Amino acid sequence: MKIALIIIGDEVLLGQVTDTNASTIARLLYKQGLEVFKKWTVADQESEIIQALNEASQQADLILITGGLGPTKDDITKKTLAGYMNVQLVFSEINKEHLTMMLTKRNIPVTELHMAQCYLPANAELLDNKLGTAMGMWMEYKQKIYISMPGVPYEMEYIMIHGVMPRLAEMNQNIKVIHQTIHTVGMGETEIASIIEPKLGALPDYISLAYLPSAGQVKLRLTGRHTDTELIQQELMQFKHIIDECLKEQILGYGDTSLEQEIGNLLRNQNKFLSIAESCTGGFLSHKITSVPGASEYYKGGVIAYLNDIKESILSVPEELLNNHGAVSEECVRAMVKGACEVFNTDYAIAISGIAGPGGGTPDKPVGTVWMAFGSRVEIKTRKFLFSRDRLRNIEASATYALIEFWKMLK
């Protein structure tokens, strides 16, 4: 079954919104061994939507569509779909009931504009949306399946999980695509390739290897496609084993994992507690750590010591030290780790102090200069980095490299 996506929305094409629906849909499909082979993103214009439907239906069996189901002027998906499939728009009592219930719950009066939302292509089966007014639609036309969902990410996700995936699971009993993902840390894409590819040799044509680099990390994804599931699984395990042997020290974990999850596992297993003292990252490092469910089992808390007097008053960084070395210094982050371990009563602390930019740089300490420290009351390691990106990317890179260095230390 070839699956295509059509994302409708001027806001996405104009870059006012970054589309996350496509990756959410792809991840949900992937769990059932299904893959999106192509995606179209088009404007809120009838002619563009029709053109994309034409292109997609020539190449795909199942077409998932998001966007353009709301009540306002730029929402024209339903009308366009009805025209494309040559069916009438009919008023749906089920949709009306749903809409009235959702609006009543929120104390919003039902208007004519809302009622316009209840006209659907005559061949549409409705898919429930407990999180919003716009329901999903499942349509079949010329032996292809068209599924239309609202563009609001959590509403779309609700409809995918509860309405679309169960029906697709019934249709697709034979899973024939299997992935193995290996997360590595601290080595570049090319270096990894030059180490593992000679050992892997030529891969059979039904197995492929992809490199997914991000700051300081590379994910290796082995994908097997074959009718014989057992065969692929065995071969993938063999290749995974070879990669494991080559990259031992660099391997963070497998499958759906992340630096913050692996750090959490290590701390939980060692029965240790962590605190964080951050300056230039402004809370982002703590956010990464606490994005993992159950983080309270090993993370006690943190301080965002944005101004120097907070570094003094809460973390007991000596005023003299700040005067002599400045807040962006090895001495300062050392003192921040000590202070955090004390005030939070934790085994470990991570400290970051730097210049995220765009202002605040000096010839000695240009924008992007970041000092980090990791350790306990007795032993502290430090690292200096120079990132040369914009503010948000300097913040993200600082947090990522702090996690990498702390993970190495814990391991």
Place this chain on the structure above:
Amino acid sequence: MKIALIIIGDEVLLGQVTDTNASTIARLLYKQGLEVFKKWTVADQESEIIQALNEASQQADLILITGGLGPTKDDITKKTLAGYMNVQLVFSEINKEHLTMMLTKRNIPVTELHMAQCYLPANAELLDNKLGTAMGMWMEYKQKIYISMPGVPYEMEYIMIHGVMPRLAEMNQNIKVIHQTIHTVGMGETEIASIIEPKLGALPDYISLAYLPSAGQVKLRLTGRHTDTELIQQELMQFKHIIDECLKEQILGYGDTSLEQEIGNLLRNQNKFLSIAESCTGGFLSHKITSVPGASEYYKGGVIAYLNDIKESILSVPEELLNNHGAVSEECVRAMVKGACEVFNTDYAIAISGIAGPGGGTPDKPVGTVWMAFGSRVEIKTRKFLFSRDRLRNIEASATYALIEFWKMLK
């Protein structure tokens, strides 16, 4: 000039990476009045790339391509482009020099795999990339322009800003698309539409209005397209004025702004300092506030009081209060605001305490229950919310609604 994007990458189609390049490119083009009219996202497969190039070149004059320029196996863009344009792949000394310089800087030995990156379609002009090894390429074929850039977001952005945009600016002297964006807070899309549309009446066909909803906010985007720039500007101002009159209290700001920026402006103008005490949001609220350049002019710092003993020790929340009411309570967030104002010596503080999930819920306080408080040492307002999303979305919604409520209070 019709502009299309082709995003190449299995990792994007599989949802392992969310594509941010498309919105970055669109935002850069938009500044020069240029719009992307359509986007294709395709797999790292020659046949799929060729098919997308065929489709795009039939509809567009300029085709921007990202992805597939690295040295590893899944990178096939150059070979495919050369084949599509019917030119040879030739070895580029300029590219070799660039690559050698970049690798030497990073102390990485130059290998054969790296050298393979230096073969380019014969008609390619190189675009500099100071942030990575893969350079951009500007190619012309059958009166269409093809621009190929690496998929790494900051490298792509560098090439767009320094290589692509200046050349496009020269080609496109007449800007004929103008936007006006109005940010509103605290009212839904439909409610806004029912208020403003009767007042706006029928828009001329060269002006369109789009609603861009996100949690608690709706952006209204007026777009004018006409040969007469002055005419559009005047008319847009008139429609903007009507919307302003209708939505006075709900208007956050105009153009490229955000809640955290507007809060920053208000605090800076009032010469007040803010601190934050957060629990369930784990640093994300502070991150939002500090994502704005110059936040140190009004934000002193924050505490992530993840465990109760931190709420007691740093924020002086009484143990008895926590025992009687629990950490997720109106009493607790009130005490947290007072404590934060004291310990950080700030005029205002925001406090959040809640249950982000998936664990930790009770019948009385289910997952998604969040208490917030905003105020000073003398006056504190509180609000309770019940979000029913997953962990990360509960965290994001909590931070967004805290910013909305605090903005309302400041204003």
